[in-house]
Amino acid sequence: MIEIFTPDELPRARAVGALVGRILHALQGRAQVGTNLLDIDRWAKAMILEAGAESCYVDYAPSFGRGPFGHYICTSVNDAVLHGLPRDQVLRDGDLLTLDLAVSLDGVVADSAVSFVVGRAAVPEDLAMIETTERALAAGIAAAVPGAKIGDLSSAIGAVLHEAGYPINLEFGGHGVGSTMHGDPHIANDGRPGRGYTLRPGLLLALEPWVMADTDVLVTDDDGWTLRSATGARTAHSEHTIAITEAGAEILTLRG
Numbered sequence: 085m086i087e088i089f090t091p092d093e094l095p096r097a098r099a100v101g102a103l104v105g106r107i108l109h110a111l112q113g114r115a116q117v118g119t120n121l122l123d124i125d126r127w128a129k130a131m132i133l134e135a136g137a138e139s140c141y142v143d144y145a146p147s148f149g150r151g152p153f154g155h156y157i158c159t160s161v162n163d164a165v166l167h168g169l170p171r172d173q174v175l176r177d178g179d180l181l182t183l184d185l186a187v188s189l190d191g192v193v194a195d196s197a198v199s200f201v202v203g204r205a206a207v208p209e210d211l212a213m214i215e216t217t218e219r220a221l222a223a224g225i226a227a228a229v230p231g232a233k234i235g236d237l238s239s240a241i242g243a244v245l246h247e248a249g250y251p252i253n254l255e256f257g258g259h260g261v262g263s264t265m266h267g268d269p270h271i272a273n274d275g276r277p278g279r280g281y282t283l284r285p286g287l288l289l290a291l292e293p294w295v296m297a298d299t300d301v302l303v304t305d306d307d308g309w310t311l312r313s314a315t316g317a318r319t320a321h322s323e324h325t326i327a328i329t330e331a332g333a334e335i336l337t338l339r340g
């Protein structure tokens with residue numbers, strides 16, 4: 085289902101977007117060498133509940149997971165890229181961590197993800213991969229103007245990932261958001277321009293380019309949720325929720 089928000093409903097979307105941005109910013113600051121992933125989950129839970137919001141994850145039980153998820157945030161480390169189930173694992177210097185958070189506030193969902201390197205031992209390849217997904221996200225957002233087609237966004241995202249030489253997996257990508265976390269339309273991270281649904285003001289979209297350094301094949305961890313690169317290669321993921329307005333895309337989940 086595709087949901088369209090009226091201008092007087094947009095403040096609710098902005099409020100939940102700001103909340104997600106604020107929580108991710110705080111968690112990124114607190115995730116240090118020695119931090120346990122379960123601590124990050126606890127902090128996320130506390131911030132979500134304190135804001136009067138609801139987790140989209142804790143009861144989430146889709147066909148592809150071993151549900152319900154039972155946690156409040158996705159924590160994906162190094163070769164893990166999507167749906168990282170928080171576990172009893174301590175972050176080490178140089179770990180590449182992705183935090184992915186979706187919450188519902190006042191009946192509207194926002195969804196955002198950020199990748200970063202913990203500590204001081206970042207390798208250039210990791211930083212370049214993160215920066216590439218951020219640039220791909222920015223390209224998708226720039227293409228998200230009223231009248232554009234979903235394929236224009238996919239093409240813009242895919243062009244950046246291709247140019248940087250990363251394989252692209254098309255199983256998981258961006259999506260509409262609204263009263264639920266995953267609505268239509270689907271926004272693949274590569275595609276042909278001029279195809280698909282036409283963007284109009286009031287549409288809320290989560291765009292989320294992600295890559296694995298040398299493969300497009302995912303494997304599922306023994307936990308039944310965490311998706312990892314089949315080769316063990318490192319991964320990165322950048323996601324924002326945006327609102328389509330008459331003036332173009334408004335990023336709802338800016339951090340900080």
Ligand code: MG
Pocket residue numbers: 184185186195196197292323
């Ligand atoms: Mg997400």
Ligand code: MG
Pocket residue numbers: 195196258259290292323
């Ligand atoms: Mg998403």
